Amino acid sequence: MTTAALIVAAGRGTRFGGTSPKQYLPLLGAPLLRWTLQAFLDHPAVDHVLTVIHEDDRQLFDAAASGLSLLPPVTGGATRQLSVRAGLEALARQGVTQVLIHDAARPLVPAALIDRVLAALKDNPGALPALPVVDSLRRVTDGFVSGSVDRDGLMRAQTPQGFRLGDILATHRAADHEDFTDDAAILQASGGKVHVVMGHEETLKVTTPEDLLQVERLILNRLGDIRSASGFDVHRFTDGDHVTLCGVRVPHTQALLGHSDADVGLHALTDALLGALAEGDIGAVFPPSDPQWRGVDSAVFLAHARDRVAARGGVIAHVDVTLICERPKIGPHRDQMRGRIAEILRISLDRVSVKATTTEELGFTGRREGIAAQAMATVRLP
Structure with a gap:
C-alpha cells in the first residue's frame, strides 16, 4: 500500500x-x-x-x-x-x-x-x-x-x-x-x-x-518554550563610500571593515538567534578564517539562523536591533531595514524593531571610529 x-x-x-x-x-x-x-x-x-x-x-x-x-x-x-x-x-x-x-x-x-x-x-x-x-x-x-x-x-x-x-x-x-x-x-x-x-x-x-x-x-x-537571547557586534571604519546596515546599503563617507560585508546589525541579530537556540555564535558557524565567507552578504548568516529555528520546530516571535553610532543617520533608512530583516526572517513587519542611538560622542563610536549593534531575539520552541 x-x-x-x-x-x-x-x-x-x-x-x-x-x-x-x-x-x-x-x-x-x-x-x-x-x-x-x-x-x-x-x-x-x-x-x-x-x-x-x-x-x-x-x-x-x-x-x-x-x-x-x-x-x-x-x-x-x-x-x-x-x-x-x-x-x-x-x-x-x-x-x-x-x-x-x-x-x-x-x-x-x-x-x-x-x-x-x-x-x-x-x-x-x-x-x-x-x-x-x-x-x-x-x-x-x-x-x-x-x-x-x-x-x-x-x-x-x-x-x-x-x-x-x-x-x-x-x-x-x-x-x-x-x-x-x-x-x-x-x-x-x-x-x-x-x-x-x-x-x-x-x-x-x-x-x-x-x-x-x-x-x-x-x-x-x-510552542510553550519561550527563549530570549542577545547579540552584540562591532566593526571599525575604513575607506569607502557606504556601509551595509541591517541588509541596507547606506551612503557614507567611510565603509565598515570586516571579513564579510561587516553588517553589524545582521551579525548581532544572527548571534541573538543562535543564542536563543544555544547553538554557539556567528564566529563558530561562519569562521572569519574561512575564505568562502569573504565579502559575503550577511543575509546568508541570518537566513542560516532562521533555518536553524525552523529545524527545531520553532518560530521567531520578535527581534529588536539597536544600532549605535554618531553617523550615518539611521532614521531615513529605518523602515527599509525593518523590511529587509522581515524579508530574510520571513516574519511580519510588526515583529521587527530597528532603533538607533548615539553615545553622546563618548567612546569609540562617539569618536566615529566604528559602529556597534546590539540585538534581542525571542524564539518559541516546542
Missing part, C-alpha cells in the same frame, strides 16, 4: 485579497504552504507528497518548498476539480494506491487526524473528516431572516479527504462536465461510500486575513 498526499495549491485566493496567493504568504517564518507540506512529510504513513500549483507560481513554490523531499509539482487547471485530476493522474503514474487530498490553505493538520482518515480507508473507498454544526442556522433573504434550517445531521467538511486512488481517479474522469464542491462529493455522486471521521477545529481553512492571524495564534499556543 503506497500513500500519497496531494496538496491543492493552484488557487488564486481572491477572497483573501493582496498581491500574492495566500498559500505563499509568510506564516511565522515560513510560507503558509510550507507548514502544510511539512505536516504530511512528517507523517510516517505518507510515502509521497505532490503539490498542484498554478502555472504562474513556480518560483514561489520553489522558494516555499526549498529543501523538502517532494515529488515534482504538477500544473493545475482552471478549476479545483481539474487541478485535483491533474494531480491524481500524476500519482497514478507513480504507482500510488491511496491518496489524501488536502487544501494548501489548511496548514494545521494534526497527525491524529491523518491517522483517522487512513484508518477509515481500510474498509471504505473514501473518508471525510468533518465537524458537527453547533450554531443555529438561519436562511436569510435580502438581509432579513426568512426561515430556519434544521442542523440535525449537518457537518462541516474538512480535508484531508482520503480515497483509494483508482476509485477517485475513475470518478474524476467520469465527472468531466460536472462541477462539485469537493472530492467526497464526486465519489458519492458515483455511488461510492464516504465514511465520516471526526475532524479537528484547528484544521481551519485560511480564507481571510483574520483566519491567518488565528492560525498564528494557534501555532504560538503550541
Whole structure:
C-alpha cells in the first residue's frame, strides 16, 4: 500500500485579497504552504507528497518548498476539480494506491487526524473528516431572516479527504462536465461510500486575513518554550563610500571593515538567534578564517539562523536591533531595514524593531571610529 498526499495549491485566493496567493504568504517564518507540506512529510504513513500549483507560481513554490523531499509539482487547471485530476493522474503514474487530498490553505493538520482518515480507508473507498454544526442556522433573504434550517445531521467538511486512488481517479474522469464542491462529493455522486471521521477545529481553512492571524495564534499556543537571547557586534571604519546596515546599503563617507560585508546589525541579530537556540555564535558557524565567507552578504548568516529555528520546530516571535553610532543617520533608512530583516526572517513587519542611538560622542563610536549593534531575539520552541 503506497500513500500519497496531494496538496491543492493552484488557487488564486481572491477572497483573501493582496498581491500574492495566500498559500505563499509568510506564516511565522515560513510560507503558509510550507507548514502544510511539512505536516504530511512528517507523517510516517505518507510515502509521497505532490503539490498542484498554478502555472504562474513556480518560483514561489520553489522558494516555499526549498529543501523538502517532494515529488515534482504538477500544473493545475482552471478549476479545483481539474487541478485535483491533474494531480491524481500524476500519482497514478507513480504507482500510488491511496491518496489524501488536502487544501494548501489548511496548514494545521494534526497527525491524529491523518491517522483517522487512513484508518477509515481500510474498509471504505473514501473518508471525510468533518465537524458537527453547533450554531443555529438561519436562511436569510435580502438581509432579513426568512426561515430556519434544521442542523440535525449537518457537518462541516474538512480535508484531508482520503480515497483509494483508482476509485477517485475513475470518478474524476467520469465527472468531466460536472462541477462539485469537493472530492467526497464526486465519489458519492458515483455511488461510492464516504465514511465520516471526526475532524479537528484547528484544521481551519485560511480564507481571510483574520483566519491567518488565528492560525498564528494557534501555532504560538503550541510552542510553550519561550527563549530570549542577545547579540552584540562591532566593526571599525575604513575607506569607502557606504556601509551595509541591517541588509541596507547606506551612503557614507567611510565603509565598515570586516571579513564579510561587516553588517553589524545582521551579525548581532544572527548571534541573538543562535543564542536563543544555544547553538554557539556567528564566529563558530561562519569562521572569519574561512575564505568562502569573504565579502559575503550577511543575509546568508541570518537566513542560516532562521533555518536553524525552523529545524527545531520553532518560530521567531520578535527581534529588536539597536544600532549605535554618531553617523550615518539611521532614521531615513529605518523602515527599509525593518523590511529587509522581515524579508530574510520571513516574519511580519510588526515583529521587527530597528532603533538607533548615539553615545553622546563618548567612546569609540562617539569618536566615529566604528559602529556597534546590539540585538534581542525571542524564539518559541516546542
